[in-house]
Amino acid sequence: MKKTHHIAIIPGDGIGKEVVSEGVKCLNALSAIFEPMQFEFQSFSWGSDYFLQHGMMMPENGLEILKGFDAIYLGAVGDPRIPDDVTLHGLLLPIKFGFDLYVGLRPVYLFPGVDCPLAHISGGEIDIVVIRENTEGEYSNAGGIVGIGESELAIQSGLFTRKGIERIITFAFNYARQKGRKKVTSATKSNAQRYGMVLWDKIFKEVASRYPEIRTESKLIDAACMDVVRNPKGYDVIVASNLFADILSDLTASVTGGMGLAPGASFNPKDKTYPGFFDPVHGSAPDIAGKGVANPIAAILTAKLMLDYLGETEAGELLYRAVSQNLAEKKVRTIDLGGLSKTNEVGDDIVRILRSSK
Numbered sequence: 001m002k003k004t005h006h007i008a009i010i011p012g013d014g015i016g017k018e019v020v021s022e023g024v025k026c027l028n029a030l031s032a033i034f035e036p037m038q039f040e041f042q043s044f045s046w047g048s049d050y051f052l053q054h055g056m057m058m059p060e061n062g063l064e065i066l067k068g069f070d071a072i073y074l075g076a077v078g079d080p081r082i083p084d085d086v087t088l089h090g091l092l093l094p095i096k097f098g099f100d101l102y103v104g105l106r107p108v109y110l111f112p113g114v115d116c117p118l119a120h121i122s123g124g125e126i127d128i129v130v131i132r133e134n135t136e137g138e139y140s141n142a143g144g145i146v147g148i149g150e151s152e153l154a155i156q157s158g159l160f161t162r163k164g165i166e167r168i169i170t171f172a173f174n175y176a177r178q179k180g181r182k183k184v185t186s187a188t189k190s191n192a193q194r195y196g197m198v199l200w201d202k203i204f205k206e207v208a209s210r211y212p213e214i215r216t217e218s219k220l221i222d223a224a225c226m227d228v229v230r231n232p233k234g235y236d237v238i239v240a241s242n243l244f245a246d247i248l249s250d251l252t253a254s255v256t257g258g259m260g261l262a263p264g265a266s267f268n269p270k271d272k273t274y275p276g277f278f279d280p281v282h283g284s285a286p287d288i289a290g291k292g293v294a295n296p297i298a299a300i301l302t303a304k305l306m307l308d309y310l311g312e313t314e315a316g317e318l319l320y321r322a323v324s325q326n327l328a329e330k331k332v333r334t335i336d337l338g339g340l341s342k343t344n345e346v347g348d349d350i351v352r353i354l355r356s357s358k
């Protein structure tokens with residue numbers, strides 16, 4: 001029996017295009033190994049070049065087109081020729097908001113073979129899952145700019161609802177319980193942000209009380225950032241608002257080998273009416289784009305998260321093990337990890353390991 005997954009591919013901009021093709025390479029290799037599993041890919045050339053031609057990042061019916069797929073796999077968007085708020089509000093955020101993909105899952109792990117920039121920490125010792133609220137908070141796009149010159153005025157409002165806060169914190173605790181994780185940390189700024197963050201803290205306490213076996217901690221975001229660097233081993237699951245978890249996910253990536261290794265998933269765990277959305281934590285990296293030197297592992301691990309979402313956990317596990325082996329061997333790696341290999345050589349090496357390990 002054939003099992004076909006329909007995947008929309010949006011390579012996007014900059015290194016997005018370079019890394020997504022390596023992820024697709026791995027998925028194709030996996031479908032040859034796990035025979036009934038098949039992928040049907042459809043690629044969309046949406047993003048900044050499309051914007052420069054058409055004045056929008058994707059067609060007006062973009063969400064209509066995407067909604068029939070099982071999952072969306074994106075590289076990155078962002079181009080120095082276009083203001084970032086235009087690109088991101090034109091493509092990335094409408095997908096997460098429009099499809100109500102309220103969970104942002106961003107796991108990082110210090111793989112054996114990867115140097116930690118912090119002293120006295122070795123492979124395997126950092127293992128953190130950042131869980132990001134994806135559909136409201138500081139990203140709610142409520143506000144505006146009025147006035148000119150000296151009178152210019154901007155209002156940017158955060159939107160925090162009981163429903164939005166409760167469902168993401170509940171997901172974090174359920175995730176911890178299912179994965180046998182021991183601790184959930186919440187990061188807010190309720191000393192300065194008196195409404196949304198105070199509500200968040202209150203709901204965190206309520207939800208936490210339903211999971212007595214899990215240790216909890218509520219920290220201020222500034223102290224949490226400091227402490228993640230000082231004591232990364234002390235963190236397990238971290239749940240935070242849209243903006244704070246965005247910042248924390250770059251920070252946790254940086255203590256576990258950098259942006260080239262950090263995957264991301266956005267999905268609705270209760271309702272798969274709309275496709276899940278899978279993109280690495282990193283952006284389009286204009287500083288290295290076009291050179292073939294970007295690390296594709298973040299995108300490849302993102303494909304692993306997509307396999308889990310699609311129910312293909314065995315294939316996901318094999319892909320994870322192949323990435324671990326590539327990193328442990330320290331032979332074929334990109335420049336960010338101290339190697340000389342090109343993006344496609346890392347993808348090829350992971351495919352080689354996949355083929356030899358099943």
Ligand code: NAD
Binds near residue numbers: 261
């Ligand atoms: P970035 O993540 O693109 O790059 C930050 C730094 O990390 C750069 O020095 C870059 O070279 C390095 N880096 C990132 N990914 C790497 C990889 N795979 N291998 C090796 N090095 C890597 O962040 P930025 O520079 O702030 O953003 C660039 C553009 O991307 C902006 O337009 C931003 O808005 C956009 N962005 C998009 C997404 C997305 O589409 N999901 C995410 C973040 C940023």
Ligand code: IPM
Binds near residue numbers: 088281283
């Ligand atoms: C990310 C990115 C985006 C976000 C930006 C580019 C809007 O930083 O996916 O982490 O903050 O959601």
Ligand code: MN
Binds near residue numbers: 246247250281
């Ligand atoms: Mn980010």
